[in-house]
Amino acid sequence: MAPIPDFVPEKRTGPLNVHVFGDSLGDGIWAGLYRKLPKADGYKVTKHSRVSTGLVRKDFYNWSKAVRQIVAKHRVDVAVVMIGTNDRQTIVEGGRHALRSQGWEAIYKARIDDMTQVLKDEGAEVYWVELPAMRSPRFGRDMKYFNTLFEERAVANGITYVPTWQRTLGSNGKYSAYGLDDKGRKRLMRTNDGIHFTMRGYVKMAGFVTAAMEEAARMEEVVPVVELPVEPVAVSxxxxxxxxxxxxxxVATAPLAPDQPVAPSVxxxxxxxxxxxxxxxxxxxxxxxxxxxxxxxxxxxxxxxxxxxxxxxxxxxxxxxxxxxxxx
Incomplete structure (x- = not known):
């Protein structure tokens, strides 16, 4: 049998290329990652997020087409996606599909899968970021619904899902504009619209992504265990x-009971x-x-x-x- 080669992780040449996709919240995640992953430490963080875009309105901005153009021009080592706040709309594709309807959900999932697969096919590690807690209960219910779809498809597609909702609630379990920054100080983390973040808030959100990246890197360093095939031994x-x-x-006999005396050997x-x-x-x-x-x-x-x-x-x-x- 040929010897089993030692496990050697693939070496990377040049900076780690981190590309950010999404809407206005994606813009903020890019700003936070730009500060958390400096170029001096071997990172290159590139923004592809577009304000007011989503996966519903292809007539306004077609993410399926855009992501294909991006991977054709750039090397994408890590893809960070945060999108969904503009998707509370009807989907027009083979008819009109109202939000949360069966047809709407099927099309929306297919678009999530399509975007994910294009990035995976280019060898990118994909991190899909959960939408954060929202101040408006009605708006928040729709964002929670989107999060269930994002998490389901992340599991199905084998990518990393980065949770944020519970992490962006106050100590009482409710929405709060204030929270603790990276140094443990209480600071204003959300803007007046109850949706977006201050720069301190985006840096903290970016920290959730970098923590997930570090965990994935630790998992890749574990040497896989290779089981050798056991060849049967012929007994004459x-x-x-x-x-x-x-x-x-x-024929083997049953073992003696603990209290049964053992006869001495002959x-x-x-x-x-x-x-x-x-x-x-x-x-x-x-x-x-x-x-x-x-x-x-x-x-x-x-x-x-x-x-x-x-x-x-x-x-x-x-x-x-x-x-x-x-x-x-």
Whole structure:
């Protein structure tokens, strides 16, 4: 079998190219990542987000076409997507499909999958960012609905889903314009519209993405365990040397119960009774060598008899099966 090569992660040449796609929230994520991933540390963060766009209105901005043009011109190592705040609209494709209808949902999922697949086909690691908590309950319900679709498709497409909703709630579990920044200080994190963030807020949101990237990098460093195939070992059957018949293996018996006494094995030498036992010290056997040889011969003959299934005849002097020692 050929030797198994050592696991060597693919080496990257040049900066890590991080490309950001999405709407106005995607704009903010790009600004946060631009500060979290400086060029001096080997990162290049590029913005492709477009304000007022979404996956619904292809007539206004066609993300399916745009993402194909982008990957044709740029090397995309990491793709960060945050979109959806402008998608509370009817989809017009083979008819009109109202928001949340079965047709609307099927088309919207297909567009998520299409965008994801184009990025994956180019070898990009895709991070789809969950929409954050919103101040308006009605608007927030639709954003939560979109998040269920984003998470479902992220799992189905094998990409990383970055949760943000619970992380952007206040300490009381409700929407709050204030929160803790990267240094643990309470700061204004949201703008007056209850949707967007301040720059401190976007830096914190970008931190959720970089944390997910670091976790993915740690997972890639784990050396995979390779299981070697186990080849079966051929066992030759036991053949009776006299009859030529195949000897069946003895059937295993159940183990003895814990309290059941174990019978001593046959012909085991007696152990010394104590450290002062003279026979043990001198090495003098307690039985004669002739008796020991006779018993060994008897044991061999008995074992052969059991294997053949019949009793051996009484050995006669001078015959080949007479294993007894001649008398002195």
């Amino acid at each position: 059957p036991l053949i009776d040397p006299i009859t030529g018949a195949t000897i069946k293996a003895p 012909d085991q030498p007696d152990a010394p009774d104590a450290p002062g036992d003279q026979s043990a010290v001198s090495g003098t056997p307690q039985r004669s060598e002739r008796a020991g040889v006779s018993e060994v011969a008897s044991t061999i003959a008995g074992a052969l008899s059991d294997l053949r299934g019949f009793v051996l005849p009484e050995p006669k002097p001078g015959r080949a099966d007479d294993l007894r020692q001649p008398a002195e």
